[in-house]
Amino acid sequence: MLNKRDVLPFGAVILASTFLAACGGSDSGPIRMASFTLAVSDAPVDEADEVWACFNGVELVGNDQGSQVFTIGEDTNTIAANDVCKDENGDTIPNTRGINLLAYTGSDSENLLSGVQVEAGTYGQLRLEMADGSYVQVGEDRIPLSVPSNELKFDGVTLDITGNASYTVEFDLRHALVNPVGQAGYFLKPRGVRLVNNLEVGHVEGTIAESLLINTEGCTVAPADTSNPVASVYFYSGADLAAATLADIGGSEENEPYASAGVFFDGATEYSFEIGYVAAGDYTVAWTCNLNDDPEADDEIIFNGQQNVTVNDGEEVTTVTFSE
Helix, strand or coil: CCCHHHCCCCEEEEEEEEEEECCCCCCCCCCEEEEEEEEEEECCCCCCCEEEEEEEEEEEEECCCCCEEEECCCCCCECCCCCCCECCCCCECCCCEEEEHHHCCCCCCEEEEEEEEEECEEEEEEEEEECCCCEEEECCEEEEEECHHHEEEEEEEEECCCCEEEEEEEECHHHHEECCCCCCCEEECCCCEEEEEHHHEEEEEEEECHHHHHCCCCCCCCCCCCCCCCEEEEEEECCCCCHHHECCCCCCCCECCCEEEEEEECCCCCEEEEEEEEECEEEEEEEECCCCCCCCCCCCCCCCEEEEEEECCCCCEEEEEECC
């Protein structure tokens, strides 16, 4: 079983496309083809030990070139099906791949598609087709996880023949994973799940000085259980944002968080965090020891410090340090 450090507030599905020219039988000339690869990755959610999502297929909704559907374990160059996803009778659901999103942190990922051939062009939408059988593991409890309509829809992508194209679908589980009061099970909502171009993203690694935690009321220092976060960091699009305008995940303030992550003690001296696949740009990054952030509620979060951070593209790693 993974510990909670392996659970991410982000999940990611990576679409890496290398474009090739191929001949077709059209009277208008050769059909330009693209080699398309799609993978999955994630970031931590604090209360869950494992988050298993059941994938059934990937659809590129085309325009003039038509739609392309790739079914797990059936079409060439898709990931193999496994026996994780079960129906209500306990039978394995065919053509499904269960993936523990929390096993793929930071820039780690797993391919759903590897080098499938698609016609180059602009596709109006990308859809991840999900199946029943998804669940969240919390301690000894296995709790059902539902995806509305068993489908996640994203904006379109352009696959051309000029070079490599790579995309990532990030599951920010702190935003997307909810457990509503009075309803059975967890729900994976579309919010907090986004599609980004890998050529336009970077990765972030950071630390908070122990002295800051020691001198801040309500913060935990050197916990015996290193699987639980001691603090959280929030990313907001734009620099120099006033603290009073920074919302929590379900908050109503002017600036909603782009992403968030837990800060974990390494058992020795370091308190660190990481966020993968952050769109290049300028951000205000703030940290807090208020860990109770319900994505369905407007919680009061007090930020203990903030700074401006610029994330560069090309999957470059940006280092963030909070120190006295």
